[in-house]
């Protein structure tokens with residue numbers, strides 16, 4: 001394996017690692033050599049099994065990231081269980097749909113607290129450790145709604161726009177400290193999160209017509225981008241949001 005993409009000896013936290021994009025990224029990082037702290041509400045037993053089958057170490061770290069209460073413990077437990085921390089993938093996220101005129105404070109808070117507030121404070125907790133060791137790679141999972149408005153998803157759009165902004169801000173602050181901070185914006189990816197859209201025949205057809213690649217993305221399509229942003233290959237890439245969308249944004 002090229003040293004540029006070699007993650008041997010590195011430890012990665014992946015949040016929301018039990019399913020979908022988080023699981024695919026955890027497995028891709030492990031294939032490149034990283035050990036994995038699989039963080040989330042639902043214990044990521046399947047992910048841990050897949051990572052261990054690749055000969056890498058993997059541990060479950062239980063945490064509900066709807067509040068920032070567990071973020072320091074997530075970092076401490078990773079260090080205790082795996083003996084290091086070099087990569088953080090902030091993937092855990094939720095969405096709530098309703099017209100803006102009817103949108104509730106509860107749906108605002110739930111999404112912004114999980115997708116943006118916990119993401120920032122996990123960057124902070126991990127970032128302190130990474131700055132201390134002079135090395136770290138942070139990857140935040142953004143969205144096409146980091147760039148576009150969307151419809152009926154006000155708190156999600158606000159949170160994902162915020163992820164793009166915070167990624168740039170943290171990159172500015174930490175670029176001289178050996179820490180890169182970048183994001184990945186997935187397009188339409190077939191996961192539990194998008195099952196309703198895939199199941200809606202009209203919406204599904206409209207979506208497929210607009211994707212130049214002519215298909216939904218698979219969670220595994222995000223693996224290469226994550227390995228790149230976690231590896232030495234991207235050491236001079238800072239504050240960037242890498243779009244992985246089968247061409248949607250360029251259409």
Ligand code: NDP
Nearest residue numbers: 016020021041042064065066091092093143188189191193
């Ligand atoms: P899934 O719904 O399949 O997975 C979401 C993950 O986030 C799950 O592991 C879930 O854990 C975890 N999570 C949610 N809330 C919490 C919480 N409070 N504490 C800890 N973990 C939590 O979605 P995807 O894999 O599709 O999405 C992953 C990321 O990618 C999200 O940030 C999403 O916004 C983003 N994204 C997805 C796109 C897509 O098309 N699929 C497009 C653009 C962005 P649990 O199972 O326990 O709830």
